[in-house]
Amino acid sequence: MSNIIDLMKTGVRSPATEAWVLMRDIAIVNKARVFAIASEFELYPAQVHALYTLAPGEEMPMSSLAATLHCDNSNVTGIVDRLEARGLIERRSSPSDRRVKLIALTPEGEAMRERMRERLDTPPPEIESLSRADQRALRDLLRRARGDDD
Amino acid sequence: MSNIIDLMKTGVRSPATEAWVLMRDIAIVNKARVFAIASEFELYPAQVHALYTLAPGEEMPMSSLAATLHCDNSNVTGIVDRLEARGLIERRSSPSDRRVKLIALTPEGEAMRERMRERLDTPPPEIESLSRADQRALRDLLRRARGDDD
């Protein structure tokens, strides 16, 4: 177990560090899910992220999509090309700036995104296994962590 | 199931689902960090993951590495090739099964992995901003979620 080796090297972890490492380990299931969903829908992980990033009924400039996906504008051209060829999204011209192209989900894209979202948002077994009281306590702690006003 | 869908569409989520979505949103910073670290060390994200997966002083079959990285054995050949060319890992023959090749970190690989690990394990601001009591409470909840006996 690499955790034990790391602990011996670094000594005892702070509660914040241990909480973060535990959280990250649990959240890893999300990566496995993106892979499974991508293969099921015959997409690539980057295409799943792009589809999930687009909000139903809203338009987003390609540059914003590039920022969210942590990649260059030039990559987004290809990703959008393939999603558009599948009929899942469409390009629209921006009325305010004709250099800009706005991306939006088609009805088919919205339907596929919704099916993906259901799966992605389902809590993993680790969270389901907690008592209802613990689930609420965890939610409240994470709301505070994100700075929400309870 | 349509109950859950209706709930989600109206914005009302179960505590478990909301906790999971919040946790995932916070854990997203890890992805940005992997990208930043990859570019800083002149590696690709998959190479960072491979390096981080290997525990110092331990050997791992290539097939195990493939399973952890969620990719095919054939991909690991190339990833391992490039990390080996950089002197960060090495292939060893398994004494018990001569089909198997075991991967292990070199001293240089261990040093680089340790520098990466320090950065990856640093809690994000969301967790640092919590009170010490909340940090401990979060840690304890996540330990229970993962099934650790406190």
Next chain:
DNA sequence: TATTGTTATACTCTATAACTATA
């Protein structure tokens, strides 16, 4: 026969640079 890792192939992802059309 089945499995581990490699090779070959084809496609996607990714960054960089050069290009266009706008602003």
Next chain:
DNA sequence: TATAGTTATAGAGTATAACAATA
């Protein structure tokens, strides 16, 4: 001059299939 998106290029990731060595 600067910016949004495209195109071209090159290298890396990914799955599938075929293969050699080994079990």
